[in-house]
Amino acid sequence: MDAVHTADLAPHELRVLVAVDRERGFSAAARALGLTQSAVSHSIRGTERKVGAVLFERGRKGATPTPAGAAAAAHARRVLRLLDALVTEARAAERGEVTGPLRIAAFRSAALHLLPAALERLTARHPGIRPEVRVVRELGAGTAGEVAEGRADVGIATLGGASPVPAGLIGDVLVQEPYSLVHPAGHPDPRSLPLMDWHENCGSYTRDWWRRQDWIPKATVLTEDDGAVLSMVGNGHGMAIMPALSLTGAPATVEITDLGPDRPTRSVGYVTTPELASSLPVRALIRELRAARA
Structure with missing residues (x-):
């Protein structure tokens, strides 16, 4: 795949990536997120296109992360946690708690x-x-x-x-x-x-x-x-x-x-x-x- 700018990745794409990695399947991830399976599949294909690597091996038993997928999911979890921390720190600065x-x-x-x-x-x-x-x-x-x-x-x-x-x-x-x-x-x-x-x-x-x-x-x-x-x-x-x-x-x-x-x-x-x-x-x-x- 030809790599493109990963700055285009959005938080909702990271959440889908993390859900598929956690659930080991597109259908299970869709249920967990309240989305359709096609929406999850479309999101992962878009993320793979942006990252420039295959992130999951698809099969009858579900979706298995490739080495690139495992690394991407780890980074995605950390990025999403930082977004949570942004909210926590901002509220603490405003309210003092x-x-x-x-x-x-x-x-x-x-x-x-x-x-x-x-x-x-x-x-x-x-x-x-x-x-x-x-x-x-x-x-x-x-x-x-x-x-x-x-x-x-x-x-x-x-x-x-x-x-x-x-x-x-x-x-x-x-x-x-x-x-x-x-x-x-x-x-x-x-x-x-x-x-x-x-x-x-x-x-x-x-x-x-x-x-x-x-x-x-x-x-x-x-x-x-x-x-x-x-x-x-x-x-x-x-x-x-x-x-x-x-x-x-x-x-x-x-x-x-x-x-x-x-x-x-x-x-x-x-x-x-x-x-x-x-x-x-x-x-x-x-x-x-x-x-x-x-």
């Missing part, structure tokens, strides 16, 4: 133990802000990927090591979590127990530390989340190596043992886009997260 949704992606232990206090203070200071928290597994692109794809304004993510801040995003560390040995309370030889673990536990920088410890066996049980691991350890089924956030409110049936000065740590921080970093809701949340860290 911050309103509107604030989309947050967080992994499980951060959502349970890091966010609540910050959100309580945030909404007390700014009642018009409506936090929307979605728990995202910290695997692959994880929470930072949700921000990069335009699905979240802020991500609470693990930073550094195998999970650096993706290109195009900005972020900062909020908490350095030490790892500890967790085992059934009162067990005479906890290091002899089988190892409990879960998929998201730690990045390669911590795994390197694990590999140097000849007393740590291969995991016997691999679960979906840290809550399941903590429950199994508390019921006497094994030991685990867990970060501090996951141990918040640990039951009396478990004992937490320091791993010494060479113990591994995990950096937990926030990530956002450069364009949203200066928006009032995001700045307010980051301020409360930093206050919680202090």
Whole structure:
């Protein structure tokens, strides 16, 4: 296709693009938007013509985004969010109040133990802000990927090591979590127990530390989340190596043992886009997260 000026793209075309990407089909996108299928098809063809690339592979099972389509949809979500931010910032300048949704992606232990206090203070200071928290597994692109794809304004993510801040995003560390040995309370030889673990536990920088410890066996049980691991350890089924956030409110049936000065740590921080970093809701949340860290 011959590329033309993408400045001709209108917000309604971006909304159609995002809907087709989300729904994976023209008919489903049309239903979601209250349009006809032909209107959606016409809009996507026009967008493809303006962008100069095929954005979706059409088939009997729906519409699958091409690499160009996936990239375009991510940018479209971010542009549409900026348009929302324009309204929020303008109203705040006129009325002196911050309103509107604030989309947050967080992994499980951060959502349970890091966010609540910050959100309580945030909404007390700014009642018009409506936090929307979605728990995202910290695997692959994880929470930072949700921000990069335009699905979240802020991500609470693990930073550094195998999970650096993706290109195009900005972020900062909020908490350095030490790892500890967790085992059934009162067990005479906890290091002899089988190892409990879960998929998201730690990045390669911590795994390197694990590999140097000849007393740590291969995991016997691999679960979906840290809550399941903590429950199994508390019921006497094994030991685990867990970060501090996951141990918040640990039951009396478990004992937490320091791993010494060479113990591994995990950096937990926030990530956002450069364009949203200066928006009032995001700045307010980051301020409360930093206050919680202090």
